[in-house]
Amino acid sequence: MDGDLSLDQPHTSRVYDYFLGGKDNYEADRKAAEEILKAWPDIRTAARINRQFMQRSTRYVAEAGIRQFLDIGTGIPTEPNLHQIAQEIAPDSRVVYVDNDPIVLAHARALMTASDPGVMTYIDGDVTDPAAILEAPELAATLDLSRPVSLSMIAVLHFVEASVPEILKAFLDALAPGSFLVICAITADFAPDQVLSAQDVYRVRKLPAQVRTHDEVAGWFTPLDLLPPGVVPPHRWPLGDSADFPASFDSKVSCWSGVGRKP
Template identity: 45%
Template sequence: MTGQDPAAVRIDTSKPHPARMYDWFLGGKDNYPVDEEMAKQLLTVDARGRDMARVNRAFMHRAIRWLAANGVRQYLDIGTGIPTEPNLHQIAQQVAPESRIVYCDNDPIVLAHAAALLRSTPEGATEYIQADAREPEAILERAGKVLDFERPIALSMLALLHFVGDEDGAYELVQKLVDKLPSGSYVVLSHVTGDFDPEGAAKATAMYKARGLTLRLRSRDEIAPFFAGLEIVEPGVTLTADWHPELGEPVPVAGDEPIPGWAAVARKP
């Protein structure tokens, strides 16, 4: 495994971390009181936080299954999060055991659990690298030791970019990654939005800012440019729950209001 020795990693529990809050929303145990406290405060803004996490997770399952069925055998997953089975590599390798997967995250707790991400099939490979999404050059260099950048790669950024502000170059970092992908590659992206509740979105953003964290809830029109120059797979940029539901894993949610997230898969020509 590329990166630091898990035993030498210090996990900062003085402030919440998005990956650990996501784990809490999914019912996991790899989080701390500070994460639970923040997650519960977010539930006062939108009580369906758990539904949002589950819908996003189900989208990942469907998208990876679709990509694998369409011949993709390499994956670069940035913003991996704490392992929750089935992981991306398990879904991809169930369809095609020879698939190669590189995971990337900047939370030390993910590194501490990285062994769960490395249980590859004998025919394939999985690797984990510790790096920040805002360092695309470093990610590409290290991923190139496992992935063949002469062959199609699926770049996965699920529930990640709303934690990268415009001032940190969110659009630019995606473009740098896409520029290095060969023709026939794909981009898989999901993003929380404030389109359906601007007032609640402003409250959530303020909560994050008060804790020194970034939350940039982009509109559908602001998410579309992440796919500049790419061919978006039908049904386009759609509600996360509505992306090819026929591929399985419908997630029951509370109420009739849409889960506030957009998602899409796009191909590099």
């Protein structure tokens, strides 16, 4: 996840923006995205469903009383953004966004405005360096880690080749009891040929990519109280949404998602 502004090298956040139909991407991003689409034609569906999961899970934790949010791997702003959903429910919500693409940073500064009395800020940081994020002065000025926080990592951990359990432990150890962890990550469990081919394209394009199994994602929630319905495709969280999708839709999305609470 390279944070420099080399526009001849694709970046995961801008490729994702292309999948969502955005315009904040460049030729290198579009070329990589088209190659990925040839390998996995349904990846646009996965990106859209991931975004919808972010919206539903944010609404859930806000309605559960959470007023502090740490969103890592934010991506280029696509309305409604996390802070807009949280502050619609609780105007005093405080949100910290984290990404390592300078273009995301520029858009965040220009487009994201918190509603009064809420607060929103942005950290230029990488999910693989939890200490730098947790020690950032912007985080200390915005969030009180002695109180519960919702930590969301949606559509980012499949770009992490390092040990995810170690990364999550570093973050969760710093968060207060009652905090939430919200995750969505790509898997090859449903459509292995397509998804693994797409993973290969990412790697050829010098973008990190590592899909995970259901058991791996479920293991990330081991120290937490996993909320029902457990680790499921994102369109099946919460449970009541499942009836709207046939079983065949799971292979189009090819993601596992879950929400856990720190006891």
